[in-house]
Amino acid sequence: MGAVLAEVAHFGKASVKRVYGDWTTSQLSSWKATASEHVIQPMQQFAHTKGKNPKDDALIIDAMDLLYTGRFQGFCIVSSDSDFTRLASRIREQGITVYGFGERKTPPSFRNACDQFTYLDVLGSTDGDSTSMEATLARGPSPRQDSRLIDGLRKSVNTASSEDGRPNLATVGQLLRKWQQDFDSRNWGYPKLSGLVRATGRFTVEGQRVRVEADSR
Numbered sequence: 001m002g003a004v005l006a007e008v009a010h011f012g013k014a015s016v017k018r019v020y021g022d023w024t025t026s027q028l029s030s031w032k033a034t035a036s037e038h039v040i041q042p043m044q045q046f047a048h049t050k051g052k053n054p055k056d057d058a059l060i061i062d063a064m065d066l067l068y069t070g071r072f073q074g075f076c077i078v079s080s081d082s083d084f085t086r087l088a089s090r091i092r093e094q095g096i097t098v099y100g101f102g103e104r105k106t107p108p109s110f111r112n113a114c115d116q117f118t119y120l121d122v123l124g125s126t127d128g129d130s131t132s133m134e135a136t137l138a139r140g141p142s143p144r145q146d147s148r149l150i151d152g153l154r155k156s157v158n159t160a161s162s163e164d165g166r167p168n169l170a171t172v173g174q175l176l177r178k179w180q181q182d183f184d185s186r187n188w189g190y191p192k193l194s195g196l197v198r199a200t201g202r203f204t205v206e207g208q209r210v211r212v213e214a215d216s217r
Helices: 002-008 026-037 054-069 082-093 108-113 130-137 147-160 169-179 193-200
Strands: 018-021 041-044 074-078 097-102 116-119 203-206 209-212
Touching (some): 018 026, 018 054, 026 041, 041 054, 054 074, 074 082, 082 097, 108 116, 147 209, 169 193, 169 209, 193 203
Parallel strands (some): 074 097
């Protein structure tokens, strides 16, 4: 949870922090210390009926109550459950940014309903730790072989291209995030976008600008 809150701090101040569950059960005993340490308010929700998930309903109701106050510029939802897809969409309809966090198993519907989605397993891969970086790289195709990544980067570079054909790297990253909500250079083990772009072998990074290689296809 500390890693999630550290990531959230990049977006703004988390003024309301809540975690939902049945705190009378032993399964959440380890979360009590975590909630206390990070000043997160535990929200009690009894499991009255098997097969139902009342804590999800409680979270949705509370989120809508907070939305209607008009006090917030962003919401962070930490879940791998597609049940929050409509909630994320509804918040965005109000012009409010939604940041999602979840496991790799998170359904595309929820990931795509967020403005930005971050996988929980990359949050420990930003401190240069070689072990976590290697584990991240082992999960999927290398940047050179990832056609979805390369096509997305090329599309973003072409869209953001300036007169000299070298758009700003930050702008390229912002565009790609809009088209691929779960895009994050850390998904490939690179803490910075510039390192990932170089690793594809299809682009040249010059300072804060990027250009497509002449022989790129």
